[in-house]
Amino acid sequence: MIRITQIKLPVDRVAEVSAREELRHGMMSEAEKDLVLRETAAILKIPEEQIRDFEVIRRSVDARRKDRIIFSYTVQLVCSRERERMKRCKNKNVQIVESQAKEPEKKVQNFMLRKRPVVIGTGPAGLFAALTLAEAGANPLVLERGSAVEIRKQKVAAFWAGNPLDPECNVQFGEGGAGTFSDGKLNTLVKDPTGLGRRVMDTFVQFGAPEEIRYLQKPHIGTDRLGEIVRAMRERILSLGGEIWFDTRFCGLSVQDGHVTGIRYEQAGQTEDYETDTVILATGHSARDTYQMLHTLGIPMESKPFAVGVRMEHPQEMIDRNQFGDWYDKLWAADYKLTHTTSSGRGVYSFCMCPGGQVVNASSEPGRLVVNGMSEYDRAGRNSNSAIVVTVSPEDFGGRGILDGITFQRRLEEAAYEQGRGKIPVQLWGDYRQKKSSTALGQIKPDLCGSYTLANVREILPEFVGDAIAESIPVFDRKIAGYGREDAVISGVESRTSSPVRILRDKSLQSDVRGLYPCGEGAGYAGGITSAAMDGIRVAEQILMLYLHD
Numbered sequence: 001m002i003r004i005t006q007i008k009l010p011v012d013r014v015a016e017v018s019a020r021e022e023l024r025h026g027m028m029s030e031a032e033k034d035l036v037l038r039e040t041a042a043i044l045k046i047p048e049e050q051i052r053d054f055e056v057i058r059r060s061v062d063a064r065r066k067d068r069i070i071f072s073y074t075v076q077l078v079c080s081r082e083r084e085r086m087k088r089c090k091n092k093n094v095q096i097v098e099s100q101a102k103e104p105e106k107k108v109q110n111f112m113l114r115k116r117p118v119v120i121g122t123g124p125a126g127l128f129a130a131l132t133l134a135e136a137g138a139n140p141l142v143l144e145r146g147s148a149v150e151i152r153k154q155k156v157a158a159f160w161a162g163n164p165l166d167p168e169c170n171v172q173f174g175e176g177g178a179g180t181f182s183d184g185k186l187n188t189l190v191k192d193p194t195g196l197g198r199r200v201m202d203t204f205v206q207f208g209a210p211e212e213i214r215y216l217q218k219p220h221i222g223t224d225r226l227g228e229i230v231r232a233m234r235e236r237i238l239s240l241g242g243e244i245w246f247d248t249r250f251c252g253l254s255v256q257d258g259h260v261t262g263i264r265y266e267q268a269g270q271t272e273d274y275e276t277d278t279v280i281l282a283t284g285h286s287a288r289d290t291y292q293m294l295h296t297l298g299i300p301m302e303s304k305p306f307a308v309g310v311r312m313e314h315p316q317e318m319i320d321r322n323q324f325g326d327w328y329d330k331l332w333a334a335d336y337k338l339t340h341t342t343s344s345g346r347g348v349y350s351f352c353m354c355p356g357g358q359v360v361n362a363s364s365e366p367g368r369l370v371v372n373g374m375s376e377y378d379r380a381g382r383n384s385n386s387a388i389v390v391t392v393s394p395e396d397f398g399g400r401g402i403l404d405g406i407t408f409q410r411r412l413e414e415a416a417y418e419q420g421r422g423k424i425p426v427q428l429w430g431d432y433r434q435k436k437s438s439t440a441l442g443q444i445k446p447d448l449c450g451s452y453t454l455a456n457v458r459e460i461l462p463e464f465v466g467d468a469i470a471e472s473i474p475v476f477d478r479k480i481a482g483y484g485r486e487d488a489v490i491s492g493v494e495s496r497t498s499s500p501v502r503i504l505r506d507k508s509l510q511s512d513v514r515g516l517y518p519c520g521e522g523a524g525y526a527g528g529i530t531s532a533a534m535d536g537i538r539v540a541e542q543i544l545m546l547y548l549h550d
Contacts, residue, residue: 060217066325123177125520126282128536134240146174172364184221222377260515309389333379353386361450368413405500425455430486442487
């Protein structure tokens with residue numbers, strides 16, 4: 001199989017053969033594929049008819065020159081005499097690669113001789129682990145403290161409308177995990193030599209995700225579509241013999257002679273025990289009571305760095321014009337990535353940027369408030385928003401106790417709750433810079449899910465965090481004109497960028513307590529939907545391998 005990178009087409013050439021709707025969503029038309037096929041054949045110096053199994057596996061955009069935006073493609077194909085063709089074309093972007101043939105599906109016939117595996121959590125790590133086990137015939141039992149996604153959406157909408165917070169089912173907890181109320185970003189920096197990332201994309205498409213996530217450089221699904229995809233995955237797990245218990249909180253772990261022997265769970269106010277020797281712990285980064293319980297049991301874990309800060313909103317049209325120039329209204333809602341190292345050496349960066357999205361009240365504990373970003377598939381909202389966060393390390397929040405990071409997060413969230421009197425506190429950048437409360441909005445109107453109030457967001461933050469952000473915004477303004485406009489909207493607090501702890505595991509992906517498999521973002525081994533899903537598959541396949549070799 002041949003792989004060719006850096007096949008380039010000007011955007012105006014693609015626009016000539018593509019519908020406006022296709023360009024706006026990053027979708028690739030058949031006519032565009034034909035253009036790429038023609039360029040591919042020219043590079044290999046062969047007729048198009050000799051190319052078989054042609055596939056565009058990646059498309060990115062180079063918009064550094066606004067007057068000449070370029071689409072860049074990576075393709076794979078099969079043709080005769082491949083090595084001879086590669087040498088003849090004398091192009092360093094042409095390579096021979098091994099075909100990634102799918103392994104035959106394995107059924108675990110002896111699994112019923114052992115105790116049923118339990119998966120804790122239905123975020124991407126838990127769902128993909130459970131699906132992998134179910135498809136192998138392992139009949140997993142899945143526990144989720146929150147509700148099924150259709151009920152969960154109703155509860156979250158009620159909370160945003162002013163009803164009391166449900167601490168067991170909210171933006172953080174429930175079927176699909178925190179990613180269900182997000183932009184549904186699927187880009188990841190995790191290396192993928194075994195093709196797990198592609199497998200995750202293919203699985204999402206199988207259950208209803210848009211086809212273009214297979215090839216876009218920065219794919220996303222959108223919160224409006226994620227719910228249906230999650231529900232379809234649930235139905236598949238159930239059809240294969242798995243079980244999912246919603247509104248069921250994992251609250252204890254039984255260990256004997258260094259091995260898992262069971263779990264304890266709470267359901268409908270009753271506490272019960274369940275025997276198992278295999279537990280996949282995929283709780284997500286906000287299950288603070290679970291961290292405390294595991295720490296009390298002596299499960300090895302360590303404190304780890306993360307980042308905290310604020311959300312910042314700008315008009316989406318402003319971002320589009322900066323990124324795409326005259327093409328701003330013809331291409332998709334633009335995103336950005338910004339980084340700065342402050343004079344004190346502190347890292348500041350944009351995180352979880354949501355084009356055409358909303359800032360949401362993502363709280364999960366009474367008396368504490370946290371914000372996150374969310375976009376629908378169309379990304380058609382009037383504003384863009386992104387977290388602007390500052391790196392913090394154990395030395396910043398104590399450094400003595402493993403759970404000090406959680407205490408640090410909670411202090412910030414309590415301050416945010418108090419500053420906003422239970423509503424999302426909002427401040428204009430000009431007032432943030434001057435360290436004073438905002439009293440009126442400018443031209444930018446916040447696009448929020450949940451009530452908000454004008455306040456002094458900077459007072460919520462530790463001085464070193466507030467100052468680092470204040471130093472960075474003028475730098476970002478030099479990269480994106482208008483980023484530091486006086487009426488840019490800031491809201492807080494963004495405190496859950498990643499897990500504050502890592503639950504340790506060895507090369508077999510188990511804790512020191514055998515049979516316990518820390519997994520995904522909450523355990524400290526992933527940083528987003530795709531990497532968490534990949535880790536879920538990896539852990540499940542490790543379990544299957546152990547069973548198959550017993």
